[in-house]
Amino acid sequence: MTGVRITHIGGPTALIEIDGWRLLTDPTFDAPGRRYAFGWGTSSRKLTGPAIAAPDLGPIDAVLLSHDHHGDNLDDAGRALLPSAGRVLTTVAGARRLGGGAHGLRPWETTRLEAVGRPTIDVTATPCRHGPPASRIIVGDVIGFALRFDGQEHGVLWISGDTVLYDGVRQVADRLRVGIALLHLGGVRFPVTGPVRYSMTAEQAVETVRLVRPRTAVPVHYEGWAHFAQGRDAVDREFAGAPEDLRRRLRWLPLGEGVDVAS
Template structure:
């Protein structure tokens, strides 16, 4: 994607730099080692720390927060960063909990406007963070489709924490996607057995066959105990799918890179 620079900080946390804008997804900056309670008997330990600390990050124009209630998407250090960002955009329920945030429901749209920079249109996309009927337990989550003038091949899409279901497939019919940041990891917990709470590598392949992005960047696959599919599993799945296998682009943890 032209003029976009990405820095993968760890887990779902990515710095997106485009045309002078600095956008941060799902801030997670705590040190490793601690166990976090995710509710309903589920918990997980953070295994690795961020590649860049919050203090080293620099100014942030907006935080794109897929959800605020799980520590692998917003931990304590990430929460402390929110007041320093120009804008926080998240779920409608999350905005009520956080205060001073813009809340969106699926297919709502908001804009970032600043003199001297192109406006960025941000559309919330559907997520379901678990099996059918799990939303009252797992809570609201959204993804984000980002559009601005000059995009040649479509939007930058952040899937958010979600399984593959009809709401996510709807994105393929409504959004032309150039670059997709896919939250993977095949999340599961001992207490709920085989149930999954994020996409698996096979799900990513199936979604890409419908979505047809030019580039796929996997995130949210490392650094936590409850992530059960790491890079090797994702690479294997894409390698076995020659029709979409060439789409995957892996970002190093740390200094930013052009995803094209």
């Protein structure tokens, strides 16, 4: 079995360590207090800072960036970190905007991370829809990531990316056996767009776990920002009413502490 250690740094940001590899998801390292505009009249304030500061992070081999155009997934300090990372994997449109050798992936396209003395990791982009039907033209492209490497006993490591539950997520359930799932939750909403959600709600999280059936489901992207409408309490309440088989899969990680998770 290949060892996996995950450190939830805050929001969508997590450090994933796999037998010498150090992978970072959606880098957000700005201090709290600032308001960020997301376009079309939407904005949000950052409420808490990262559990680990960017200078204390250490070397990063690759950044897995679900999308580059929203400050709660890539802020200024996170953007400043990108040139020092070995590789940056993101959407095709995001790679064009970022330049600097960023590599764009379309849904279900795969690339490979290779290094002497480390397991090879196949990284496959998975579909996301960052809002209601037909919202892509407004909110832009987003992807998730499935990581496959030797020694996985329970299946791939899947990072959902910012998405609601829709047919693309159901494709993940149909096509992949998932051992660890990092689920972007929060039930994101904005006053200007009313009840519309832009990330998974607690109810959708339960249904996603039922469909995908990961051995371990790790919530991220649920705290630290004003537009996250559902925090840990809402997720816990929803899972409390779910079957025991689903409840036992949920695992909360303490912020800033590396936790070994069976892969």
